[in-house]
Amino acid sequence: MKLVLLILFVATACARTSPDRTAPYTDGPQERIVNGYPAEEGKAPYAVGLRMNNGAVGAGSVIGNTWVLTAAHCLTTDSVTIHYGSNRAWNGQIQHTVSKDNFFRHPGFGNSAGHDIGLIRTPHVDFTNLINKVSLPTFSQKGERFENWWTVACGWGGMASGNLANWLQCMDVQIISNDECARSYGSVASTDMCTRATDGKSVCGGDSGGALVTHDNPIQVGVIVFASGGCKNGPSGYTRVSDHLDWIKENSGIAY
Incomplete structure (x- = not known):
């Protein structure tokens, strides 16, 4: 039985092709992780904001000086701009725009559930108190x-x-x-x-x-x-x- 998710399709969420998933979304005043709390600066130095060239947005995590881990469904566009080092996702200390030649999607993505994972190869980023790997x-x-x-x-x-x-x-x-x-x-x-x-x-x-x-x-x-x-x-x-x-x-x- 395929996993059926009661989720709304939204054009501005991360683009994706899998029939069994869609980027989570909700309408209304809580336009964020629902019932979460504001993070103090530096709480998650690995967190990066992603803006795709098709207008979609998403997130990722720094796992090395030249690598970001993310969802495969966020890598179905021509390029992505990565925003590092700030709790204000789109006003990071560093920004890098990376082309799809540097995207790696798991080969199981789109063929079966459970493989929605991808990598972005990035220019070298030095680690600081606000930018670091997980x-x-x-x-x-x-x-x-x-x-x-x-x-x-x-x-x-x-x-x-x-x-x-x-x-x-x-x-x-x-x-x-x-x-x-x-x-x-x-x-x-x-x-x-x-x-x-x-x-x-x-x-x-x-x-x-x-x-x-x-x-x-x-x-x-x-x-x-x-x-x-x-x-x-x-x-x-x-x-x-x-x-x-x-x-x-x-x-x-x-x-x-």
């Missing part, structure tokens, strides 16, 4: 499902009438089992993961591609890819990073 799981953690771990997800999502959140929003959420997630969505790919929608917390439109990072010994365990209709009524969904470590190493050389 670590990935180690190869010894490939079988770890991270159930019940507490995590943080941050982003600038939401696009009503062209408006974006102008300050980074974050939410603290707990990873749940795929069985629990499937009770909301019918089925969930093993290479996806979900967080519980406690107190209505959810990722939403424009957050796509952002990182889900563990609280303790921070590592990126997920890439934001889906949410429920209205972004308040069900779990948030992510591509599972630990299941794609070989692919990330093969294309970027980054491994732990």
Whole structure:
């Protein structure tokens, strides 16, 4: 049974081709991660804002001096401008525009669920207190499902009438089992993961591609890819990073 998500298609969200996913989005006053909190400067130095040349927006995470991890559905355009080093996504300390020749989408994307993950090769960026990488799981953690771990997800999502959140929003959420997630969505790919929608917390439109990072010994365990209709009524969904470590190493050389 295919995963059916009650999500609105929005032209200004990250472009995508998969029939089983669409970039999460909600209309109304909460034009950001729903029921999140404003991040202090430097809370997520790995977080970058993405503006695609087709008008779409999304997010990503710095995983090396020349690499950004994001969702594959955010890489279906000719170029992307990456904004680094500020909680104001579109006013970063550094900006780089990168062409599609530097995009790497997982070969499973568009063919089966659970592979919505991509890489951007970037010009070299030096690390500072406001720009830094996030670590990935180690190869010894490939079988770890991270159930019940507490995590943080941050982003600038939401696009009503062209408006974006102008300050980074974050939410603290707990990873749940795929069985629990499937009770909301019918089925969930093993290479996806979900967080519980406690107190209505959810990722939403424009957050796509952002990182889900563990609280303790921070590592990126997920890439934001889906949410429920209205972004308040069900779990948030992510591509599972630990299941794609070989692919990330093969294309970027980054491994732990």
